[in-house]
Amino acid sequence: xxxxxxxxxxxxxxxxxxxxxxxxxxxxxxxxxxxxxxxxxxxxxxxxxxxxxxxxxxxxxxxxxxxxxxxxxxxxxxxxxxxxxxxxxxxxxxxxxxxxxxxxxxxxxxxxxxxxxxxxxxxxxxxxxx
Amino acid sequence: xxxxxxxxxxxxxxxxxxxxxxxxxxxxxxxxxxxxxxxxxxxxxxxxxxxxxxxxxxxxxxxxxxxxxxxxxxxxxxxxxxxxxxxxxxxxxxxxxxxxxxxxxxxxxxxxxxxxxxxxxxxxxxxxxxxxxxxxxxxxxxxxxxxxxxxxxxxxxxxxxxxxxxxxxxxxxxxxxxxxxxxxxxxxxxxxxxxxxxxxxxxxxxxxxxxxxxxxxxxxxxxxxxxxxxxxxxxxxxxxxxxxxxxxxxxxxxxxxxxxxxxxxxxxxxxxxxxxxxxx
Numbered sequence: 001x002x003x004x005x006x007x008x009x010x011x012x013x014x015x016x017x018x019x020x021x022x023x024x025x026x027x028x029x030x031x032x033x034x035x036x037x038x039x040x041x042x043x044x045x046x047x048x049x050x051x052x053x054x055x056x057x058x059x060x061x062x063x064x065x066x067x068x069x070x071x072x073x074x075x076x077x078x079x080x081x082x083x084x085x086x087x088x089x090x091x092x093x094x095x096x097x098x099x100x101x102x103x104x105x106x107x108x109x110x111x112x113x114x115x116x117x118x119x120x121x122x123x124x125x126x127x128x129x130x
Numbered sequence: 131x132x133x134x135x136x137x138x139x140x141x142x143x144x145x146x147x148x149x150x151x152x153x154x155x156x157x158x159x160x161x162x163x164x165x166x167x168x169x170x171x172x173x174x175x176x177x178x179x180x181x182x183x184x185x186x187x188x189x190x191x192x193x194x195x196x197x198x199x200x201x202x203x204x205x206x207x208x209x210x211x212x213x214x215x216x217x218x219x220x221x222x223x224x225x226x227x228x229x230x231x232x233x234x235x236x237x238x239x240x241x242x243x244x245x246x247x248x249x250x251x252x253x254x255x256x257x258x259x260x261x262x263x264x265x266x267x268x269x270x271x272x273x274x275x276x277x278x279x280x281x282x283x284x285x286x287x288x289x290x291x292x293x294x295x296x297x298x299x300x301x302x303x304x305x306x307x308x309x310x311x312x313x314x315x316x317x318x319x320x321x322x323x324x325x326x327x328x329x330x331x332x333x334x335x336x337x338x339x340x341x342x343x344x345x346x347x348x349x350x351x352x353x354x355x356x357x358x359x360x361x362x363x364x365x366x367x368x369x370x371x372x373x374x375x376x377x378x379x380x381x382x383x384x385x386x387x388x389x390x391x392x393x394x395x396x397x398x399x400x401x402x403x404x405x406x407x408x409x410x
Contacts (some may be wrong), residue, residue, distance in 0.1 A: 040134045084301070085302055086301055088356045088359075091300070091301045091357060092296065092297040093357070094294070094297040095297050095299075095359045097359075098274065098359050102363070109279065112275075112279050112290055112294070113284075113285040113290060115290060115293030115294065116289055116292065116293040116296070119296065
């Protein structure tokens with residue numbers, strides 16, 4: 001695994017641990033048992049949610065793992081997103097999509113139906129997030 | 131313990147031939163300033179301006195819940211119809227409130243879809259107003275989402291709408307006000323946000339017609355937040371540039387719901403906007 005991918009995996013594992021300490025967020029996601037593909041600079045990470053918990057993170061590449069929807073971005077954009085007060089455009093995943101730094105794939109309605117949960121999970125990686 | 135100076139009453143008026151019971155809040159005295167909420171929300175967005183003693187010392191700040199929103203009920207028979215706001219009904223509602231309250235040429239301060247209708251009223255009924263504050267406002271914004279997402283039986287439209295609009299809240303906004311702002315979307319009635327967005331994302335009748343607005347008689351001042359990705363500063367600037375004499379200010383640390391999400395950062399821009407309006 002290349003260095004950038006290893007650092008990203010560590011970051012996602014940190015998000016995974018923080019989510020375990022968020023009972024209200026886990027409750028919000030209690031009906032969500034989906035796999036989400038996060039692609040960063042081409043490196044793939046399959047996030048397997050089980051009743052709201054981020055149960056496992058499987059690094060890719062893989063052509064065999066089914067997923068409900070995917071987010072594809074770059075490490076620089078994601079690093080900006082995770083700063084305490086990102087500049088305009090990097091403060092939200094939909095804003096990142098609008099400025100062309102993130103793309104959605106798969107069942108976007110599945111994402112939108114549970115958008116607050118997935119947004120809050122990703123925000124756990126932001127510096128200063130409790 | 132404290133009691134806020136805001137008072138609320140209900141105005142019963144006819145709008146386009148239908149009886150409407152409209153909830154109105156106000157505070158202060160002096161120059162009347164009628165404030166319009168965004169799509170999918172209600173008067174609570176204006177709570178900080180209504181509670182600002184310095185502003186209400188010389189301004190009568192008034193705001194109302196559009197029919198179907200907040201404490202204004204939908205009209206009789208709503209159960210058997212699809213709510214789709216139109217430019218004509220929206221303008222008629224604002225004018226009916228002005229007539230019902232007996233307001234003489236108020237300043238109109240509208241945010242988002244309220245800013246859009248402020249521009250329509252500036253074009254069609256400018257003589258009824260002293261001036262316009264077009265906040266997070268533009269001539270037209272096509273939807274980059276499917277408005278039908280927000281009214282469906284298998285998901286909570288309010289929570290989905292809140293999650294979507296959170297895109298437009300600044301990370302500089304205090305956390306408590308961010309969530310207060312989202313709560314109003316979460317608690318909107320089923321299909322209401324969708325019906326508002328139908329007006330906001332489908333009616334492009336202002337495009338090419340903004341030159342009709344006479345800012346010599348009624349000034350138009352735009353205020354837009356840098357974190358607004360529904361109506362970006364470029365969208366507001368494009369619109370302001372099409373109105374001879376219109377002015378514009380950009381708020382660096384604010385998004386699409388300035389008066390609600392980040393009242394401290396919005397206040398000076400609102401006060402500056404009011405100062406640009408004629409006072410007689």
